[in-house]
Amino acid sequence: MLAVEMKGINKTFGLVKANQDVHFCLEQGEIHALLGENGAGKTTLMRILYGLYKADDGEIFINGEKVNIASPKEAIAAGIGMVTQHFTLVPTLTVAENIVLGYTDGMLISQKEIEKSVEAASQKYGIDVNPAAMVKDLSVGERQRVEILKALYRNARVLIMDEPTAVLVPQEVDVLFESLLRLVKEGLSVIFISHKLVEVMAVCDRITVLRDGRVTSTVNKADTSQTELAKMMVGRETFGVKSQSTKCSGNAIYELSGITLEGKHGKKILDNVSFCISSGEILGVAGVSGNGQGELTHVITGLICPTSGSIKIEGKEISHLSPGQISDAGVGRTPEDRHEGTIGELTVAENLAIENLKEFQKNGFLDQKRIVESAKEKIKEFQIKASPNDQLRKLSGGNMQKVVLARALARKPKVLIASQPTRGLDVGATEYVRKRLLEEKENGTAILLLSEDLDEVLALSDRIAVIYEGSIRGIVPSAEATPEKIGLLMAGAG
Amino acid sequence: MSKLRIERAAAPLWAKPLIPIVAVLVTFLVTSVLIIIAKANPVSAYYHLLIEPLSTRFSVLEVLVKSTPLILTGIAVTVAFASGYFNIGAEGQLYAGAIAAAWIGSTFVNLPAIVVIPLMMLLGFLAGVIWALIPALLKIKLKVDEVVTTLLMNSIMVYVVSWLLNGVWRNPETGAQQSPEFFEAARYIKLAAKSRLHLGFIVALVVVVIIYILIKKTPLGLKMRASGASKAGAQFAGINVNRTMLVAALISGGIAGLAGVGEIAGIHYHLINELSAGYGYTGIIAATLGGLNPIGVLIAALFIGLIGTGSLNVSMALRVPVYLGDVVQSTLLLVTLAMLLLQNYRIKRI
C-alpha cells in the first residue's frame, strides 16, 4: 500500500501554474526525492500535503484512504511531519520544552518528566538530542535533529524534508543521512526535496523530477545517473562541453577575489568567491536559491562586510564601503527585494533622487523642480507608468522594478549589479528589463546578473558562473554553456 | 453565498480624510457616556467644551496660550517619530529647557532683552538637546530601546527639578519652592493686552514653519522621512540611518526644551515643580492626531488647547469635572490609533 498518493494536483497562484496535474506516490519505507530547479513546484506540492495550501484540484490518499488536509494540525494527525529550512523552534526554551510545546495536555510541566519522555523518544528513534539543552546553544545540525524528533514525537509516519542539507556542514549531512536510512528501515517513509544531485543519488531510492510545475518522470535510482537527472531537471537538448574560462581578461573592470563570508558556527556561507567582469560584458550567476546568491548580493552591495577577500572596481578597493560609498564609486545596484530596497511611502521622484541627493540641492534646500523634472525624464526613458508624485508603493511590480533600474543607472555607473531583476514581473515588464540590460551592456557597462531564472541567465550572459553551496563551481562562456552542464554544476555535480 | 472578507490593502482614497472626522465623532459618542454619568447633557457639554471658548476674545487668546507648549512638544515628537525614533522624553527635555531659562532669566540682570531672550532660547534648546543625548546614543550604539530610556530620563528630571527647587533655588525668605523671579527684560513680551498670550506663541509658529520646511524641503528632511518609513530601503539608498536618527532625536529634544523656555519666560517667570501638566505626553497625542505632519500637528495642538480651555468652562457651567478634557484627549488618541490602522484594511465581498 502506498504511504502517500497525490493524484491530479493542480495549484495556481495568480498567473503562475505552480503544480499542473501532478501525480506523486510515496511507498512505505522508501526515501523518495523530489528534484527540480527553483520554481519547479516541489515546495508547493509538499505544502499542499502538509495543509499549508489548498490544491485547486486533485486528491490525496494516505495509506489508501482519501483525506482532506486543511491545516498542519490535520496533517500531523494524519501522520505527516515536515521539517523546513526555517526552524520553528523557540531559542530560549529547552529541547524538551520545544518538543512538547502544544502537544501536551496536563496543566503542569515537570522538567524531569518531559525530559524523560523526550529521552525515551530519542532512544527509540535513534535521533541523538540533549533534552535539557537550550535551543539557542545548539548548532544548526542539532537543531534540525530536534525538529525531526519533534515530528517523530507526534507519531509522524511520513516525514517531508525540504532542502535539509542547505544549512548543514558536511559532517552533519552524514549524520542526517545515517539517521534517515535507519529510520526508514524501521518503517518511516521520507520525502526528500532537493536540487543536489550528489545527495539525491546517495540516499534516495526513487526520484521524481519536477519541471515548470509538471512531473517530468519518476525513476528508480538504479536506473538513472546524475547526467540523466540533470537533463530531466533542465530539459533541453544537450551537446558536448568544450572549456571553462575562469581567467580574467585584460580589461577587467570589476573584480572579486577570495570573497569569503563566515556565519555562525564557522559555516562558510561564501567560500573563496572570485570572478571578474569586463566593460561591456554580462556575467551571470546561476544557482538554485539558497546557495549564497543572497548573501553574495548583500556583500557586493555593501550591506554586509565579507570575512575576507577583496572587491575592486578599476583597481580601487571597495569591499568594506557602505552602500552610499559603493554607489559613489560607480557601482549601480538594484535590490534583491524591491519592497525592501525602496521606500514605499515616498514618491517616485523622491525614490529616484534619494541615492544622489547632492545633485538635487540648491542653496542647501531640495531642488524640487529638478527632482521632478529628472523624474519625468526617467519616466519617459524607462516607460514607467506613473507620475513623479505618485507614492511608490502604489505602483505595480513591473513599474517599481523600472524605477529601481532607473535609479541604479541614473549616475551612469561603470558596473551594474542586477539582482533578481525580473522576479515577479509579468511578461511585458520582463522583456523590457532584459532589453534594457542588453542596451547597457552595449554602452560599455559591466553587468553582474544574479538571477534564479536559469533561462534569463542563459539568454543574457556572456559568461556564466555557477554558485553552489557558497562557492563558484565553474565559469563557462555562454557559447559553451549547455543547459546540461549548467544544470550539473548547479546541482553540485560535474 | 457572498461573504465579507477583510484583507490588507490600502483603503479607498475617499476614506483617508474621513479618518480624523470619524475619530472625533466616535470619541464624542464614547465620552458622552461619561457626561451622562456626571448628570449633564452631552450636547450642552460639547458646546461649553468646543464652542464657548471661541466666543470671547480673552477666551480665544487663552486657547492660544494653552496650545503654545503643545505645539512645540507636538512638533518635537513629530520630528523624532517621523524619523523612526520614539522620543517619549519630551516631558523631561521640556524641564531641561526650563531650567536653563530659569537660570539665565534670573541671573544676568544687566543684559537687555534683545540679548537675553535669544540667549535663553538658545541655551534652552541646548539643554533639551543634552537631556536627549544619552538615550539617543544608547539607541544608536547599543540598540537600547529609546522608549524605556527616555521615560527613565523623564523620571530623573522630576527629581533634578525638585532638588534644585528644594536647595539652591528655594526662596530663602518665604521658603517657597520656586526659583528667583525673572527680571523684566527676560520675560517674553505679551502679544495682546489683557491676556496671557506671549512671545512663545510666535516662537511656536516659527518652529512649525521651520520644521515644515526642514521635513519637506531639505535633504536632511528627506533622509529623516526615508529612515522612518523604511530602514532597509533607506540603508540601501546609502543613507546613514543611525546618524539621521541621532540628529532627529537631538532636534526633538531641543524643540521640547523651547517649550519649557516658553512656559517660564512667558507665564510663570520662575521655575516651579508643576510647570508642565504633562505637555510632553500630550505632545504625543498632538503628533499622532496630526498624522506626523507639522501643519496637522499645529491644528491638533490648537484643538487640544481648545479642549483644555473648554473643560474649565464645562466644569464651571455644568459641574462636570474638569478632567473631561483629559478623557476626551486620551480617548481621541486611542480611537485615532485604531482608525489609522484600520485604514490599512479593506472590506471585500467574495
Next chain:
Amino acid sequence: MDDFLVSLIGATLRVATPLIFATLGELFCERAGILNLGIEGIMFLGAFAGFTTASLTGSLWLGLIGAIISGMLSGLLLSFFAVRLGVNQHVSGLGLTLLATALSLFLFRVIFKENQNLPSVVPFQQLNLFPNNPILHEIFSQYLLTYIAIAIIPVVWFIIFRTNYGLKIRSVGDNPEATDAAGINVYRLRTSALVIGGGLMAIGGAFLSIAQLGKFTFGIIEGRGWVCIALIIFGNWHPVKVLWGALLFGGVQALQSRLQITGIKLPYELFLALPYIVTIIALTLAGRNASYPAALLKPYKRE
C-alpha cells in the same frame, strides 16, 4: 542602631509591596511579548477603583476585587489595540495610561464631588505576627497584602516555569511564529497575559489606597509604574530577581525618609532618582546581551 535597622527592614517590605505586584503584572505581559506602558495608568485606576468600591460598599475586600476587575478590563482594552489590531505598543500603552488616569480623576470627582476633606476609608490593618518579640514585631507587622506579595512570587515562578501555560507564554514572547506553528492561538495567549498582568498591576495600585493610606490622592502612584518597567530589566525578566530589585528600591526609598529624620544631609532626591539612574547603567552594560523576550514589541500577524 538596631531599632533603625529593624524598622528599616519593616518599612522596606511595606514600600516594596506595590512594586512587587505591579512588576509581576508587567512581567506576565513582557514575557508574552507585549511592553505594557499602561502600567502607570492601570495602577492609578486600580488605586481609584479599589478605594471607591471600598468606600461605596463598606468592604475593603470588595474594593480589592473592584480594583482587580478594573485592571483586567484595562488589560483587555490594551489587548484589543496592541494584539488584535497590532497598533504600536508604545503609543497605545501610553494612551492607556493617559486614559486610565483621566478616567480615574474624572470619576473620582463625579462620585465624591469637590470635598474640602479628602474622603477616606478605614484601611486594612497591619497584622502583627509576633507581638511579643521586639525585633520580629517590627518586621512582621505587615499588611496581609504584603505577605501575599511575598508569597505570590514563588507562585508566579511556578506558573511561568512549571506549567503548560507558562511554557506557552515564554514561547510566544520569544518566537510567536513557532508558537503559532505549534497550533497555539497567539492572540488569545497574549490577551490572557495582559488580563492577568493588568489585574496584578491594579492590586499594586489598590494597596496604596486601601491599605497604606486609606485615601486616594492624585499623586498616589507618582511614577512607580515606570520604576516597575525599570525593575523588570534590572531583574532580567525573572520573578525572583524582580523581588530583589523591588526590595532594593523599596529599601532605598525607606532609607531616605529615615535619613531625613536623623538629619543626615544627603539630597533625598538623589536617592529617589537612584533606581532610574542605575537602570540606565544596567541597560548600558547589558546592551545587546539583555535577555529580552525576543519578540517583545513586535506585533504578530499571521501572513
